[in-house]
Amino acid sequence: MAFVVFLGLQVGVLTAFGQAPGQGQRPALPIIPLNSDTTHSLSKYFIPASNVKKTPDAKGFIQRWLVLEPVRKSISRNSILTENYLRTAFSTDNFSADYTTVPKNGEKVKVGDQELKWYALDSKVYNFNFYHFTYAINKPPFGVLFWLVTVINCPEEIKNVRMAAGANSAGMFWLNGEEALMIPGDKDMIVDNVTSSLLTLKKGKNIIRTAVVNGPGMCSFCVRFLDDKGLPVKNYTISYQ
């Protein structure tokens, strides 16, 4: 969210709100203790390229993803992330127009003039936090577009499910090359904020493509599938290929 903008605004208007004189000399405030661990490490919040069999978590959230380094975007406010903006951005700042493509861990691709690297990661929590990801790989956290891919493997066809997602700030999701849902605007990461129409997960591999974009502030997303009773779908495995 746009707290950076908020602070900037306040500097200019505080005199309009504040009106009282100070109270003279005040004792110095205690110093804010800063974090001492400033190492950049993926393993703090992620498990890199695990070979362990992976299923959705207890609530059905998908934690295993191939994640591309951030595409730089000039975004001053998240409220510009309208439907048209997203479609244009995801079309032009794309690594592949084939939405069933599954990249490889460590592979490098070109997006515009940027050469970017794919990472295979398991998030240690239900959602995927891009601030942690960018800090770990020492990339800018704000004004960014992220591409993600994952593969879910169904032992049998699963009908009448809905993809359910939340993203901070905006995003779009595809299933097997087809658009499943979009989250436009300056949104917070709210579980099940947007759901798709009824979908079928086919037997075997199903490919999910995700794009999340953010200007200032925190950036994260979560996604799962819900059955026709609104309960999480969990009878599949998740892989990087």
Added chain:
Amino acid sequence: MCATTLLSLSFAETVMAQVGKPFIHDPSTIAESGGKYYTFGTGSGGLVSDDGWNWSAGGVRPGGGVAPDIIKIGDRYYVAYAKGAGGDHASAVYVMWSKTLDPKSPDFGFKDETLVASSGGLEDCDAIDPAFLLAPDGKLWLSYGTYFGNIRLVELDPKTGKRMPGNKALDIAIDCEATDLMYQDGWYYLLGTHGTCCDGTNSTYNIVVGRSKKVTGPYLDNMGRDMLKGGGKMVLAVGGRAVGAGHFGRFIIENGVEKMSFHWEADFDLGGRSTLGIRPLLWKNGWPYAGESFKEGTYEIESERRGYALELVVDFTRMAGGMRGFGRNTDEPVKPVASQELADVIKTWPTDKIDVRIGDYMFRPHQKWTITAAPDAGGYLGGPYYKIVIAGTERALAATADAEVITVPAFSGAPEQLWRIDQLTDGTYRIMPKVVPNSGEKLVLVSTGDSTPSLGKFDMNSDNSKWNFKAH
């Protein structure tokens, strides 16, 4: 079109906002000190009001920083506020106290400023936007945080305002800010603000709530979603021509009469500026929500006791016609029947004082009341004083020295003709004269019988004290 209808239409959408210069961002919970109301905001000052309606710049809060909160415990006003250390969300919450908020008082002066919570810059929290809760068991809690990660909860010592030794911060919500906590009927409620802050007329700031049986959570919304996963049930987002409700604060006037304070990111009628908002705080099925600011207009004033309507004690004037006989031709053309108009009956009314009673509502002129804010009459927390007159006339409802209620031929602006209207926590209304002549008692309009109004003490547990305004 008749005059009454014109009045009704023209008043239908008029909603009053706080008057004066109620410009503030990130207001604290409103506190009363020395007979005045105070709210502090981001920056070094805040707003002050003599009556809770007319607000202007005032108040002294040292420290600057952002988004303070106030709570009174014993004879101390504790104030929490936050300051950033710059850079990656390294911030801190400080608490200090003063015996009064009146800077002119000799007792004024903030003391014992202490650090109670912080974020070190590389963690899932930004320690700003603090808010207090004094729980029923006497424990003092403080929530804080913003969109950058989690909202956290710490315990403070209610005797000093300092952090309880050994207390560890708990994560209780995610992706929101400007939180507050409150307790009601066995539940703890966590209010959070979602949406876009600080974008003026484009701000989507909105206040949501989750609840828990324990102060430490989990705070779940009406769908069972944890606020740690973004859950929240809407309390208030937009009102009239104002957008971006945020920074909830609760003010309990008495049992059944509660207000919520907040800011609008942009009030379109006040230049799109960030302004203080005050609304009734209502409860339904265990969930809080914002009531509406009272809208000027022409209404039936219905008693909650029986459902009858407040009316003048005048002769019921029969209209032409009567029951259409049975067995008549159903193919005859249908012609609307005109309503009885004021001009049809007013000449039959006394010209002096007229008593009031409560009777069957028939949308007759002696039952329609036009309610408008009285000019230059001041107000109370969240509303102006109103004049209540029979529609199309200046005949005004008034309190009498013997604690009864009558109408006088013309509104004079006398305090016994000014009425305070508070929406109650169950959605009904309390109607209270500003003054009962020769009395220091605070009395409200009550039903003493199904058909008899009077003035009496307010009792939230009795429908005698409650009224509804119905626009027909």
